[in-house]
Structures are given as C-alpha cells and as structure tokens.
Amino acid sequence: MTNQMTPTMDEQARAILRGNDRGGYTVPTAGLYPYQWNWDSAFAAWGFATFDVARAWVEIETLLTGQWDNGMVPHILFHRPDPGYFPGPDVWGGVGPVPSSGISQPPVAASFARRVYDIDPDASREALARIFPRLKAWHQWFMDWRLDQGAVCITHPWEAGRDNTPDWDGAMAGIDPVGVGDYTRRDTSHVDPAMRPTKYDYDRYIWLVQLGRRLNWDEAALLEENPFRVADPTMTFTLLRAQRDLAALGRALGEDVSSIDVAIQELEAGAETLWNPDLACYDARDVRSGKWAGCVSNASFLNWYAGIDHPGMVAQYDRITSICKYPVPSHDPSSDRFDAKRYWRGPTWGIMNALIGLGLEECGHTDRAEALRKTTGELIRDHGFAEYFDPLTGHAAGGGTFTWTAAVWLGWTSPTRPKGAS
Numbered sequence: 001m002t003n004q005m006t007p008t009m010d011e012q013a014r015a016i017l018r019g020n021d022r023g024g025y026t027v028p029t030a031g032l033y034p035y036q037w038n039w040d041s042a043f044a045a046w047g048f049a050t051f052d053v054a055r056a057w058v059e060i061e062t063l064l065t066g067q068w069d070n071g072m073v074p075h076i077l078f079h080r081p082d083p084g085y086f087p088g089p090d091v092w093g094g095v096g097p098v099p100s101s102g103i104s105q106p107p108v109a110a111s112f113a114r115r116v117y118d119i120d121p122d123a124s125r126e127a128l129a130r131i132f133p134r135l136k137a138w139h140q141w142f143m144d145w146r147l148d149q150g151a152v153c154i155t156h157p158w159e160a161g162r163d164n165t166p167d168w169d170g171a172m173a174g175i176d177p178v179g180v181g182d183y184t185r186r187d188t189s190h191v192d193p194a195m196r197p198t199k200y201d202y203d204r205y206i207w208l209v210q211l212g213r214r215l216n217w218d219e220a221a222l223l224e225e226n227p228f229r230v231a232d233p234t235m236t237f238t239l240l241r242a243q244r245d246l247a248a249l250g251r252a253l254g255e256d257v258s259s260i261d262v263a264i265q266e267l268e269a270g271a272e273t274l275w276n277p278d279l280a281c282y283d284a285r286d287v288r289s290g291k292w293a294g295c296v297s298n299a300s301f302l303n304w305y306a307g308i309d310h311p312g313m314v315a316q317y318d319r320i321t322s323i324c325k326y327p328v329p330s331h332d333p334s335s336d337r338f339d340a341k342r343y344w345r346g347p348t349w350g351i352m353n354a355l356i357g358l359g360l361e362e363c364g365h366t367d368r369a370e371a372l373r374k375t376t377g378e379l380i381r382d383h384g385f386a387e388y389f390d391p392l393t394g395h396a397a398g399g400g401t402f403t404w405t406a407a408v409w410l411g412w413t414s415p416t417r418p419k420g421a422s
C-alpha cells in the first residue's frame, strides 16, 4: 500500500464517528457501551461539528429527548435494547420519556453547544432556540437538588463519569451492599478485568441503583436515604462552566439570563468549598461524613475550565506533569492508590485533557495548554483512538475506536481543526 492510501488521522477520526453513529445518536464504542451516554454525546457533537454541523445538533437534540419531567437528563438513554450490556433498562427503571438510567452525568452539553454554535452561528440558531429551555431546566435541576454549600453533589459514582476514582473510596466504604443479589457483569467480557472496577466496587454500584429504583428516583427521598452523597469537582466545575456558556447562548438568542447569572455566583462560591487546604488542591468532599477524599485527580484541574485561576493549582499541575510522561493522570502517581491501567485510578483520558487544556489556555497558561495539546495528540497518533491511556507508558487501555477520543482529535488536537472549535 502506498502512503496515499493510508487514511489520515482526521479521516480515521471521522470514520469512527460515522461508524459509531446509530442514527441520531452515537455510541461511545460498539460492544462495551452500546447506548447513548450523556457527556460522550456532547463530545461527539463537538467532533461532528468539525465536518457536519447539522449532525452535531441532532446528537444534542436526541440526548435531550430523554429529559425527565423534573429537568434531569439521564446518563444513559437505552434507545434500543442490547442484551450485551449490564445494568440495562430493566435494572434501572428510569421514569422518563425514553428508557434510561436514573442519574445524570457532567453537564458539558451546553458548553459544546456553544462551540457548535460558534463554528456556524447562522446554521445553528434554530436548533439552539429549541434546546435552550431544555438545557436551562437541566441546569436548574442540579441547582434545586444537588447543591451542598454551592458545590454540586453526586448520588452515584457513575454520575461524575469517573466511576472508580479513589475520590469515592471513603463514601463507598460506608455502604454495606447487603441484599444486592446475583448479577452478571458484561464489561469484563469486553475488556481485560485488570482495567475495570473491582467486584467490591461493582456490588456497591448495583446496590445504589437498586436503592434509587426502590425510591422511584425521587430526589427528595434520595437526599434523605442515600448514604452516598459527595460534592464533586467534576460536576461543580463543569456546571459552572456550562452555566457561563448557557448565559452567553441565551444572550445571543435575546433571552433573559438573570437567573443563570445568579446561579453562576452561587456555584463560584460553591467551588471554593472544594479547596482542601491540607492537600493544597481542589478535592472531593463527602457530604455525609464531612471528610475530604484527599485526592489530586484530573477533575481537580478543571478549575481553569470553570474560569477559576488559582496559583496553588498551577503548582500542583507542574508537579504532576513533571512525574508522568503522558499527563493528566486521573489520580496522583505519587499516591499509593495510583493504578496506571485501572480506569479512573490512574489512566489519562483525552476528554479530561481537552477540558483542562481549554481552561489553561483561556486563563492565559498558554505554554502549558500547548504542551498538553501536543502530548495528547501524540498519544492518540501513536497509540490509537483508545478509551484511555497508561499515563507512564502511553499504552492504550479499555475499549478501542472510541467516539470521544476521535472527537477530541478533531476538535482539539488536529492541526486542521476549524476556527471556533477550540
């Protein structure tokens, strides 16, 4: 084969998005994740927007068809049954218009809607006007039900999108998964179990799903009964950023955004309650026990993405990037809980790097932002469009041909990315 016949990285990335397109929504990767995932879809829209703006809006609009009456947008929409996945719609018992899970995920959709809009405002206006009220209602659901001193809480580890991070170890230890019963995991038949959460974790994940279902996913009841309630940097920083982007989009549409401006102030104050002075870092806080997680994670570094510059975080960032070749690891490599291949306990994720890099750049840390864009681009070019990567060796881990890694390539690391994409 001659060089001319080898597909370029851009072509490969576009082929992954097309290949994972199930008609109106994109699966993260075939097999391991056969449905529509919430924040994965927002990244997919970003990737599509680099070559097909109309398809990008369809992705976001399909996601919002799953919105519940209370405003919540679920973390998984089970549009079509697939027996290869557990826990499926029958286990979750979601109460929305589309079969779904009962929890949400980091609200990055408004932020990527803004990027799609910026690429082509004229072609985007109608779709934006349709989704604006839905995004606003979803953000308000977080404000109404999930704040603790202004920081955003999760009620299940999966909600933060960082399933098995050490951030939750303390809160997970407080759960006794009594009565969880027998179940068959499907994730470990798709990828190496050493790269996945343990059975200890999985029993607690399923126990929490059963609890939510028993309470019919009623947020007031969950607030009373759920032992797992953690104020989380991922949710707090992404919602703060999403509210800023939604306010900008609302202004472009001529909408009244005063309530969003109030929410921004509340979240800014909330973000500061995540500063752990002993760790000198933004950290997760267990609301039930009042204890810090004590974790420097890649979510800690989303502060810039939320528009918050902090000299202490620059120092942490420089320390972490000096001890690992392919930053940003999902957990501090100098911690004894670091595990280079196990999902959110060490590996580097392209999507988190993109959010961190965008934030660094906006806050004027241009050299750091460029260096991160470069190493992330090299990771993808040299090791493929993997779900995540070993931060020490760069080796690919988890699933392959991954939608959000292809999207990060197209929107953030590709030399051909369109103006407005990043």
Ligand code: GLC
Pocket (backbone or CB within 6 Å): 028, 033, 037, 038, 039, 040, 160, 161, 162, 163
């Ligand atoms: C895993 C990740 C989560 C992601 C999902 C689909 O559960 O932890 O963040 O949304 O896979 O890719």
